[in-house]
Amino acid sequence: MSIQYYCPRWGSESLSWGTFFENVMAAGYDGVECGIAVTASEKELEEIWNLSAKHNVKIIIQHYDTYVAEFSKHFDQYCAWLEKVKPYPCVKINSQTGKDFFSFEQNQALIEETLRFTENEGVPVVHETHRNKFSFAAHITKTYLEKIPGLKITLDASHWVCVAESFLEDQPQAVNLAIEKTEHIHARVGYIEGPQVPDPRINEWEHALNMHLNxxxxxxxxKKKENAILTIAPEFGPFPYMVPLPSTGQPITNQWEVNLFMMNLLKKRYSNTSL
Structure with a gap:
């Protein structure tokens, strides 16, 4: 197997794409994971992909901003987004899909659109476990994984830990099924009162880190048994995920450095997995 590491664009939006790609490759990532907005223009997308080719940067596309609450409009907007990104080559699409208040059948309809997209275009679509989406909780996601053949996920367990206010010790069946269906990992560490510990490098958050590492x-x-590629994005985010210092409003730590720490920790931990 091999593991590829992707740097989130989230938090580096102030940088030009060219500078961002240079920094990413110099840091030792394989590529980037970048959100493509529903409103993104063709000009913007052409710039991203032209520069990514110049810098030899792989791309995972992230869907995140179909927010409309009325299902028929939501469905149409989501399908239009899939059409928008179709011309742009990527390793996979990571989708924050549906809404937590949609019915099972409504969220299923969105998921089935992505299964058709994958069948027609050959691009895997994985669905991020995320608050506010169909996959907001471990026990809810379990039902979708059991009932929808072909559904694959991005495991971002930090959201589930926050929602459940636990490290999911009492939900082993849901967690194990999720592990079996994971094709992409968001390596962010959550805790029982939030989706992102202030700093995974300090002893205070060692237990939370170890739970996610497990x-x-x-x-x-x-994936090693399957001799397959696994993609991982260290995805500690900026404010409001990162807690600011109350006295100054400044970030409590450096997001770029934390994500780099996480990537290097995982590279060392999994250094014997390449076959």
């Missing part, structure tokens, strides 16, 4: 280890072990 889940990621199991995904890596599975």
């Amino acid at each position: 889940w990621w280890d199991k995904v890596v072990e599975r």
Whole structure:
């Protein structure tokens, strides 16, 4: 197997794409994961892909901003987004899909559109476990994974930890099924009162880090047996995910450095997985 590491564009939007790509490759990433807005212009997308080719940067496209609450409009907007990104080559699409208040059948209709997209275009679409989406909780996602053949996920367990206010010790069946269906990992560490610990490098958050590492280890072990590629995006975010210092409003730590720490920690941990 091999593991590829992707740097989030999230938090680096102030940088030009060219500078961002240079920084990403110099830091040792394989590529970037970047959100493409529903409103993104063709000119903007052409710039991104032209510069990514120049810098030899792989891209995972992220869907995140179909927010409309009325399902028929939501469905149409989501399908239009899939059409928007179709011409642009990528490793996979990571989709924050549906809404937590949509019915099972409504969210299923969105997921099935992505299954058709993958069948027609050959681009895998994985669905991020995320608050506010169909996959907002482990026990809810379990039902979708059981009932929809072909559904694959991006495991971002930080959201589930926050929603459940636990490290999911009492939901082993849901967690194990999710591990079996994971094709992409968001390596952010959550805790029982939030989706992102202030700094995973300090002892205070060692237990939370180890809980997430245990889940990621199991995904890596599975992919090793499959002799398949696994993609990982260290995805600690800026404010409001990152807690600001109350006295100054400044970030409590450096987002870029935390994500780099996470990538290097995982590279060292999984250094013997390449076959």
